[in-house]
Amino acid sequence: MTKKSWLAVIFALCAFTMVGCSRKKVLHVYIWADYISPEVVHKFEKEYNCRVQQDFFDSNEMLFAKLQAGGTGYDVLCPSHYFIHKMVGSNMLMKLDKEKLPNLMHLDPQVTSKLDSTVLDYSVPYFMSYTGLGYNKKLVENFEPSWNIFLREDLKDRMTLLDDFSEIIGAAAKQLGYTAAELDDPVEGDAKMAEVVKLALEWRKNIIKFDNEQYKNGLATGEFLVVMGYFSDLSQIVAENEDLALALPKEGCMMSCDMLAISANAKEPELAYAFINFVHDPVNAAQNIVDVYANCPNINAMLLLDEEVREDESIFIDEDIAARSEFMPELSAEQEERHLDYWQKIKAGDASK
Numbered sequence: 001m002t003k004k005s006w007l008a009v010i011f012a013l014c015a016f017t018m019v020g021c022s023r024k025k026v027l028h029v030y031i032w033a034d035y036i037s038p039e040v041v042h043k044f045e046k047e048y049n050c051r052v053q054q055d056f057f058d059s060n061e062m063l064f065a066k067l068q069a070g071g072t073g074y075d076v077l078c079p080s081h082y083f084i085h086k087m088v089g090s091n092m093l094m095k096l097d098k099e100k101l102p103n104l105m106h107l108d109p110q111v112t113s114k115l116d117s118t119v120l121d122y123s124v125p126y127f128m129s130y131t132g133l134g135y136n137k138k139l140v141e142n143f144e145p146s147w148n149i150f151l152r153e154d155l156k157d158r159m160t161l162l163d164d165f166s167e168i169i170g171a172a173a174k175q176l177g178y179t180a181a182e183l184d185d186p187v188e189g190d191a192k193m194a195e196v197v198k199l200a201l202e203w204r205k206n207i208i209k210f211d212n213e214q215y216k217n218g219l220a221t222g223e224f225l226v227v228m229g230y231f232s233d234l235s236q237i238v239a240e241n242e243d244l245a246l247a248l249p250k251e252g253c254m255m256s257c258d259m260l261a262i263s264a265n266a267k268e269p270e271l272a273y274a275f276i277n278f279v280h281d282p283v284n285a286a287q288n289i290v291d292v293y294a295n296c297p298n299i300n301a302m303l304l305l306d307e308e309v310r311e312d313e314s315i316f317i318d319e320d321i322a323a324r325s326e327f328m329p330e331l332s333a334e335q336e337e338r339h340l341d342y343w344q345k346i347k348a349g350d351a352s353k
């Protein structure tokens with residue numbers, strides 16, 4: 001072959017590859033960070049000849065605000081269960097055609113029975129999320145698994161709390177022996193909420209910041225000694241660093257079910273269905289549980305896990321603690337506004353009222 005013909009062949013090959021690449025569908029997934037196994041994503045990309053583009057948010061409020069501000073271009077979303085009604089009310093989600101999700105047969109009825117029909121019409125349970133404590137066991141003496149660790153002045157400025165009003169108000173309610181739902185009681189709600197705010201303000205004095213993003217890294221590097229965080233995040237860093245440990249406070253914790261949903265304006269709805277169905281294939285769900293360190297409510301995935309994983313309390317929490325814990329309540333628009341007012345006070349360190 002002449003030099004010219006070689007060049008023509010190379011050019012044709014490049015063009016062919018480029019066309020092939022550009023034809024690949026892209027599935028846009030907006031999800032919490034470190035919340036899906038890279039291996040599961042890779043397997044999906046191979047099986048469906050597509051690319052999965054993940055973007056991350058660190059609170060339900062951030063997800064909601066992004067979509068409200070016109071953030072289109074996402075196919076799959078991962079809000080917590082108590083945000084689904086609000087998102088449905090704002091026309092952000094697509095009603096699901098369950099025929100396209102045969103793997104929903106593997107879902108654990110103990111979890112689905114806690115979710116109402118609107119939540120299940122528009123989303124699919126993905127991972128249970130528990131909020132707990134991560135700490136440096138080498139540097140924190142006399143660690144007690146209690147939310148009131150944030151009262152410890154000897155740890156001042158080396159601790160962080162989540163930047164999330166539902167989590168802080170919920171944890172302070174637990175510490176005081178209340179449920180978060182009681183705080184909206186028409187008779188006693190105000191008095192109980194005042195106690196919650198007072199306690200959260202005491203905690204605030206000893207933390208360096210409210211943070212959802214850097215607590216993992218900060219705990220791993222030794223910058224923070226105690227952090228409030230999501231259990232899967234904490235388990236991931238504890239697994240890599242023997243100086244660290246995690247605990248669920250004895251008073252109980254707030255639990256959420258993080259869901260998978262399809263955006264109302266998804267560009268690739270069929271691929272989004274395929275993705276949600278794929279992560280609930282028991283083999284993939286089991287892999288996801290092991291890699292993310294989170295409890296996917298898929299009963300047939302459970303059967304595939306090693307005993308060591310099934311008994312890992314950083315993934316499947318202790319039943320006694322679970323019994324003292326509370327499924328995050330959904331707030332009406334008025335209740336949310338009321339909680340946010342109190343949250344502003346907590347964040348600002350405003351002890352008035």
Ligand code: SPD
Pocket residue numbers: 032033034035080129167230232233255256258328
């Ligand atoms: N990096 C994973 C974080 C899991 C988040 N769950 C959120 C629950 C909100 N209440």
